[in-house]
Amino acid sequence: MVHSMTAFARSERTGPHGTLIWELRSVNHRYLEPHLRLPESFRDLEGAVRDALRQGLSRGKVECTLRLVEDTTGKPLQIDRERAAQLIDAAESVAALIKQPAPLNPLEVLAWPGVLVADAADPQALNAAATQLFREALDELRQGREREGTELSKLLNERLDSILEEVATLRQQVPLMLALQRQKILDRFAELQGEVDPQRLEQELVLLAQKSDVAEELDRLSTHVGEVRRVLKAGGAAGRRLDFLMQELNREANTLGSKAFDPRSTQAAVNLKVLIEQMREQVQNIE
Secondary structure, X not given: XXXXXXEEEEEEEEEOOEEEXXXXXXXXXXXXXXEEXXXXXXXXXXXXXXXXXXXXXXXXXXEEEEEEEEOOOOOOOEEXXXXXXXXXXXXXXXXXXXXXXXXXXXXXXXXXXXXXXXXOOOHHHHHHHHHHHHHHHHHHHHHHHHHHHHHHHHHHHHHHHHHHHHHHHHHHHHHHHHHHHHHHHHHHHHHOOOOOOHHHHHHHHHHXXXXXXXXXXXXXXXXXXXXHHHHHHHOOOOHHHHHHHHHHHHHHHHHHHHHOOOHHHHHHHHHHHHHHHHHHHHHOOEO
């Protein structure tokens, strides 16, 4: 089963010191590119989060955001007096260099990171809870990518069915189109019988036969369709392989278009290119 690279997941858990919230967003990308937004007190988790992403995902740009909404209800405010004193000393040192410094606002001191602290929490317990919660969010993200991958597979298989229908129709029509074109050439030369070299007629018929020989292109289209189905069924990190197969399908459709000698074969080549382009756009989202 293939997976999409587009998904969203959110998980949260409330504990004694507040609510932990993970939000994960992933979009398509050539490689796995994590972007982490962690509170300063959770920086130690970065290595574990990156390892979990590498083990769980192959491709995609993934934004991982962790928030801690602290529960301060009924809890007294606590001040890190040592840090506040250091901040005030630094501010006074800078003020001495200024001719008319503004007075130091106590609320600005309290707003400085690390001065106003919450009730002391066990950092190891918080990190363990955040790590477990991240695994749950990552599982949800993978499930979302899997569900969308299933839908993408259905869409691709529908387009593959349409390609095979175009190929089958064109395979049936080629002999009829060739016979019609051959008769047109014979009629034209019959009108000019006294003025045209018979060898020229033979050359025209040979050229028509060569140009109308699209059996190889039709066979390759069918083969590529079978390979795309096999890759979709095998699943895993299939995006790059599928992208390559889209290029090969498009190459055969272009060759059909260059060999077209009848409006019906021209239209068939156009229809095939439209279907292949629709598939190519969907394949860009597959992991």
